[in-house]
Amino acid sequence: MQACSLSATNLACRRGDRVLFRGLGLELKASEALHITGNNGIGKTSLMRILAGLLRQFDGSVEHSGTLGLVDEKPALDPQLRLESALHFWGGLDGCTNIQQNCAVMGMDTLLDVPFRYLSTGQCKRAAFVRLLNQGTDIWLLDEPLNGLDADGIAKVEALIALHCGGGGICVAASHQSINLQNAKTLALKDYAA
Numbered sequence: 001m002q003a004c005s006l007s008a009t010n011l012a013c014r015r016g017d018r019v020l021f022r023g024l025g026l027e028l029k030a031s032e033a034l035h036i037t038g039n040n041g042i043g044k045t046s047l048m049r050i051l052a053g054l055l056r057q058f059d060g061s062v063e064h065s066g067t068l069g070l071v072d073e074k075p076a077l078d079p080q081l082r083l084e085s086a087l088h089f090w091g092g093l094d095g096c097t098n099i100q101q102n103c104a105v106m107g108m109d110t111l112l113d114v115p116f117r118y119l120s121t122g123q124c125k126r127a128a129f130v131r132l133l134n135q136g137t138d139i140w141l142l143d144e145p146l147n148g149l150d151a152d153g154i155a156k157v158e159a160l161i162a163l164h165c166g167g168g169g170i171c172v173a174a175s176h177q178s179i180n181l182q183n184a185k186t187l188a189l190k191d192y193a194a
């Protein structure tokens with residue numbers, strides 16, 4: 001993995017007529033993790049989408065080196081396809097050769113024949129993490145990564161994050177839930193509320 005970094009300077013976000021936050025800065029280097037906290041509607045998803053380059057900030061700048069992978073509520077897996085085929089569509093583009101192995105890591109290897117649309121909420125979240133593993137990106141942006149997961153799923157995701165950061169990756173997780181992120185910094189979005 002290349003040495004990665006992620007920083008944001010003086011960020012502001014506006015949705016519709018409302019400025020949600022302003023003056024937000026963060027700086028992460030290889031092996032670091034950040035937990036972004038805040039109540040419903042404060043702007044966590046908006047911030048994650050800005051960091052991912054999917055939403056334009058109102059002010060400020062974001063810089064990164066290394067590849068980005070986002071896990072959110074929309075895993076972009078084709079609901080009409082069997083899980084295996086849906087994963088292979090993206091896996092082919094990502095050049096991933098160990099899709100089966102990543103499915104096993106998330107406990108999804110017995111569900112490969114099931115159409116994606118039939119998966120439960122927690123199974124969809126696990127599939128989203130399989131996709132993230134398949135991508136092999138340096139910087140993980142995780143929006144509510146534990147939503148829908150049972151205790152086993154939570155333990156698996158927390159272990160994956162620890163492994164990712166231990167190997168030089170960066171993880172930013174936005175959640176109102178507590179997450180066991182080793183040595184993580186915390187950013188309370190309310191401190192930047194406009």
Ligand SMILES: Nc1ncnc2c1ncn2[C@@H]1O[C@H](COP(=O)(O)OP(=O)(O)OP(=O)(O)O)[C@@H](O)[C@H]1O
Nearest residue numbers: 015016020038039040041042043044045046047176
């Ligand atoms: N396209 C949009 N136009 C106008 N307002 C929007 C738009 N998208 C989101 N918002 C508003 O921006 C605010 C922040 O939404 P966001 O999803 O970022 O919050 P959040 O902290 O992730 O919330 P939650 O914890 O409930 O997931 C909300 O009040 C939401 O209604």
